[in-house]
Amino acid sequence: MVGTSPAGKGGIATVVSVLQQAGFFEQQQARYLVTHADGSPWRKLGAALAAAWQVLSICLRERPAVVHVHSASRASFYRKSLLLALARLCGRATVFHLHGAEFKQFALQESGPLARWWIRRTLSKSSAVITLSESWATFLRELAPAARVRVIANSVRVPPPAEPAREQPARILFLGRADRRKGIFELLAALAQLAPRFPAARLVIGGDGDLALVAQTAEQLGVAQRVSILGWIDSAQREAELAQAAVFCLPSYDEGLPMAMLESMAAGKAVVVTPVGGIPEAIVDGVNGILVPPGDADALAAGLGRLFEDEALRRRVAEGARATIVARFGTEVVMSKMAELYRELAQARGD
Known part of the structure; x- marks a missing residue:
């Protein structure tokens, strides 16, 4: 190999x-x-x-x-x-x-x-x-x-079930290359929309890319204090961030079948993703994830908001995500x- x-x-x-x-x-x-x-x-x-x-x-x-x-x-x-x-x-x-x-x-x-x-x-x-x-x-x-x-x-390795007590409300985790193709700028815009409704809303970015432009965009949107840019993180850091996240989000324009999404599902996290590449074959909207159109910050904010305001939905979707990984991945x-x-x-x- x-x-x-x-x-x-x-x-x-x-x-x-x-x-x-x-x-x-x-x-x-x-x-x-x-x-x-x-x-x-x-x-x-x-x-x-x-x-x-x-x-x-x-x-x-x-x-x-x-x-x-x-x-x-x-x-x-x-x-x-x-x-x-x-x-x-x-x-x-x-x-x-x-x-x-x-x-x-x-x-x-x-x-x-x-x-x-x-x-x-x-x-x-x-x-x-x-x-x-x-x-x-x-x-x-x-x-x-x-x-x-x-x-x-x-x-995907299936870790022990997540501990809900470690999750932080309205904390969003993004893992991957922080660039246009991965939808990071729509995610920042969605965060700006969510901030007035959800004071605890926060975005953590683990990945490389044009991080200076990401930071500049967050500043322009008025959400810089809500964004943590970690750069590329190792597996131990990734597990720690997943444990704290309420939701994983990857609003890409194109994908194969992203490992970051699968790992987040295995960790028992609700995911908000776009129906591109192989993602629609893994995710059923409202059952084991939330699907939103690529390039649509308003729809992205609405999808994240659904999970933030409805904890029962978020738990149900997270459980469905983990069950999908156990059965298929x-x-x-x-x-x-x-x-x-x-x-x-x-x-x-x-x-």
Whole structure:
């Protein structure tokens, strides 16, 4: 299995970390290779070349049954697609695992004819393509009809039930890159609308992005004293913030199936999110979350306000969220699906 460092930032790192902690690599006799390094372009190039050499060497010497890459868009895609090509040259089964919420934009708008051909070829030539939701599977099948697409959602560790006594009223938690695509500016505007009705309303932001612009916008809206900008936080800090939050909110314009949302649901938190990407396949409005249109600060304020003024609704939605994770996204459920795919691919090649 190939991807970014489990100790790094972002959804892929979180997914791999969950698998690692659950013992998936030991169960499947799998080795994990890190192909991306933060730092200068030269350092990144060195890490990519080292990974290519490792993949080629392992494929030739150890002949693994499956080479499985986790990929997003742009540079991530090009690095991983070349590794898959090397693995195919060595006769190995290959799995392309898509995580990037912007892959549609990358494939259809940013890529020229040659790049689109390479994208379609990579998808079609892979032994299997994993995507996080049926909506993304439909898109990939339209883009590359020959692709063998399998839907396997991200896995989530289910922690002990939340302690209601630790929650702070009207405290909103946002986790992720604080930029326009994630809807952070609509969330700030919604907070400004909610403040007069809910004096305790507060927003905590855990993530990177243009945090100076976020702070400036909060100041302009008159809610700077209600906003805590933490920057990127580690897993221990994330758990602590989730324990205190009344609601998790991620009003994105596009998504795959966000790990931050799934983790918040697993922690027994009511979530307010937008029906984009794979989210509508996980969230039923009013049952295990609240859905609001992207880009609509008024609707976002109304959705958050419903949960703040109706504690029974908030508790019911939170319980529904956690039950959804246990039934569909728990680590054991997802790991069994991935193990089944590995067995199928290995048997098909006679390994």
